[in-house]
Amino acid sequence: MAFLVSGTLQVAAQIADAQDSLGRKGKYNLQGPRMALTLSSPEVLASTVAVLEDVFQILGFESCQRREASVQEFLGELTGFRKQLDAHGGPMGCALVALVALSGQLRQPQQLVRELSRCGALRGCPKVFLLLSSTPGGAPKPRAFLTELGELCRRCSHWSLLQLLTEVFCRMAEESSGATYCPVLRSSLRGALCLGDVKPWRPKPEPSFSAQYDLSGTRAALLLSVMLDRPGAQHDVKALRDLCQALGFETTLRTDPTAQAFQEEVAQFRKQLDTHRGPVSCALVALMAHGGPQGQLLGADGQEVQPEALVQELNCCGALRGRPKIFLIQACRGGHRDAGMGLIALPWFWRWLQAPPAIPSYADILQIHVDAQGSSSSGFTPGNSDILTVYAATEGCVAYRDEKKGSDFIQTLVEVLRTDPRGDLLELLTEVNRQMCELDVLGPDCDERRKACLEIHSSLRRRLCLQA
Structure with missing residues (x-):
């Protein structure tokens, strides 16, 4: 027996x-x-x-x-x-x-x-x-x-697929009408994906200096947060502001912007960077608000603004040409509450094995859109290089926030970046997603556990490390 x-x-x-x-x-x-x-x-x-x-x-x-x-x-x-x-x-x-x-x-x-x-x-x-x-x-x-x-x-068979794609994007980027275009990746991966035939005895090539963004110039951050009717938002604002300052970003905070103010603040931010004396090496914009059914941001006045329009506004910044532009979007992108995918096993396996929790339905996906200048095939703003956009939820899903501690996305992001500020940002964001996917979320209007998953859009052409 x-x-x-x-x-x-x-x-x-x-x-x-x-x-x-x-x-x-x-x-x-x-x-x-x-x-x-x-x-x-x-x-x-x-x-x-x-x-x-x-x-x-x-x-x-x-x-x-x-x-x-x-x-x-x-x-x-x-x-x-x-x-x-x-x-x-x-x-x-x-x-x-x-x-x-x-x-x-x-x-x-x-x-x-x-x-x-x-x-x-x-x-x-x-x-x-x-x-x-x-x-x-x-x-x-x-x-x-x-x-x-x-x-x-x-x-480079030992490189992760995200590392390989970043290098390919650098080689494939094209100059057109004063802008740089390259492919785009869209990721909800929870870990490093290495597809090559890894030979452990093969020496690991050192990345060249050109393989990493130079962040020796000014770094600027703009935090826009709707506080009205968003309990817990104050915890996100404080955590993110403290992190940006610790990482050397000159930080501007605006609370309760209207939809029009969202556009005006990003436009003013762009103008300040264009008139800044000295080189600007990186920009970070955090957009925190309620979200509409199609992924719109809702201002404090309840009016809508498209986050993609704000991304394009900053992309027109001449001082940031060829420089990384980071967007963090803490907002719902629809009303779907994901129960996740559970294990295909008998119930007693759960008790004996302490099996891992359910996985979000749209985790572990990597899309690579090669025709960056093409039509709307990618389903999001295509083409422009050096942009990293991180959504707190996958398309159509709810982004969760706790009134006592803030949102899972912002709080987990801050914790991971504080632990390893010198790491590659794409890899760190993948770790943030792994931790978020393991959480069981209980929303304020739902008695059942739900899952959350990040979605990362990247046209970065080099490694991005926020601290040397």
């Missing part, structure tokens, strides 16, 4: 470990199979798909499927792929889906992303989406992107 119980516990532990693919050191273990799927419209050149398949092989995907279909048929094809993974009979290691179509055709990629998020076999596993577009009959830009990515994967 003891042997039977011991064996049962061992099997149960293996199931629990497989269900939670995130290692204890904040890195996905990728022990299961890696599956890749390419969905391409008929107009896409076969050579582009061939380059894709080469990259998949470099990244260690043993199963690479291809479907040619119209963009309208992509959802049905992806549903079939999801069912295939669920019928596999065991947990996956990682899934990669490449969506290749003519520029402007992929207008609602989030519907495709969320379809794969429903896959039980991929619960807790990274899901990577490559959104590539091309021009009819022409050589598509994605081929150059894929070539750069494949080369870097061979040389």
